[in-house]
Amino acid sequence: MGSGQKPFPLAHRIRTLTRCDTATLDMIQHLHGREEKFSRGSEVFVAGVVAQRPLVVMSGWLMRTHILSDGRRQILGYLLPGDFMNFSLRSAAVPSFSSVECITDVVVADMTPLRRYVTEAADDDPVLVAIWTILALDEAMLLNSVARLTRQSAYERLAHLLLDLRYRLSLVGHADATSFDMRVSQQVLGDALGLSVVHVNRILMQLRREGLLERTKKKIALPFPEQLSRLVDHSIPRVSV
Amino acid sequence: MGSGQKPFPLAHRIRTLTRCDTATLDMIQHLHGREEKFSRGSEVFVAGVVAQRPLVVMSGWLMRTHILSDGRRQILGYLLPGDFMNFSLRSAAVPSFSSVECITDVVVADMTPLRRYVTEAADDDPVLVAIWTILALDEAMLLNSVARLTRQSAYERLAHLLLDLRYRLSLVGHADATSFDMRVSQQVLGDALGLSVVHVNRILMQLRREGLLERTKKKIALPFPEQLSRLVDHSIPRVSV
DNA sequence: CGGGGAATTGATCTCAGTCAACGGTTGTGG
């Protein structure tokens, strides 16, 4: 990333997760297409529609949502900077199961250039290897959320989610060892965990009383992440060395 | 499938889900490698290991499991005939997050031939298109289980799972419109839904009393699937026409 | 025929949902 400018979140994540030389990272930076802004509350993808263009999150938080016929909103997952949206390597005629909605103001970048590059690359092209690794990790993260949700205790589920968010943000340099920016309402946390707002609040307070969580403004701190990790058995999908 | 023998489950599923000519299906049949048997309770894949060969389920049921440090077992999903295991198109060095264990006696087939074929195929090769569609649907099914688990009521969760299983079995000809073989203990259902055995049993009894479920031996029947579907808002990831 | 796992049922208790009230913050328009 020669110029000293901040790396794009995707490149940052790849650098953190894989052994990948500077030339490859530079190439990935260059394969970002034009950027587009979305404002808080707007929808980037709508459920039921087929085959849209691939994007990557440059900044901001989004959520994958599914609306039930009685109006309840389920949140299937969060999309953070550096995450792909709709980046299957070849598109299939499968209508998307969920919508994607902006939690904050968001900037995304079109990833058609990268997809084209990867489709035509040789098997051992370092860019292709990096992208495959990221996609494999993304899938593991999805299994990880299934694991989180089959846990019965609200305490475990919530702590698990917070640890996950901190870890994922740290991959793109948006979190340090213990704290990160948290611009998500307790309502939205609840919808992602299948818990009521009130109960989310109670558990958060309990974590605070126990000294395992601190809050200032819009910042969350987990002062003892390893201890909390052990407590709720949080494990991270990794790349093997 | 010229000879009139029963089609392999994967081919059956592809035929049900996609518009795909006989030659393509035949080709897919031929790209199945050698078969291997596993007996009830044995592990096919072990968590934490990297890059194993791709398999497809020929017969029997399996589950993807994750063991917590306190010994609780979480079930992340079921694998039914026609389902892929570990079939990423190019392997990445990501250790698997979960183990795969046999619920019943199982036969699997090695899918290395198919993977090799697909890796080298042209972009519009019908085999490749079919496989991409199946993989996209598999991913949608995963999101679908996240959706199931964020539903708060045990009644909805359980009914949703039963409808899902019936649908998936119907794709490979193992279920008719209302009933299917169910060789899964209530304990295992509970582990997949984050519910206790006792409660699973109570909900099953309730469904029976309501006339929405019948059981004979190891067979489950859902006499009014559409009604139940509407009741719990069950939707199926589909291929668009 | 006996033994062990699975299903069923009851009793009890706890976790988490619901309803309701109140304070703090933001932001928006007058």
Added chain:
DNA sequence: CCACAACCGTTGACTGAGATCAATTCCCCG
């Protein structure tokens, strides 16, 4: 700059869903 509204966080009281413990019965399978 203020006033008001809307949203969010916090807390209490109550209720209900689901966990846990325990006892029986029902099947399979050897």
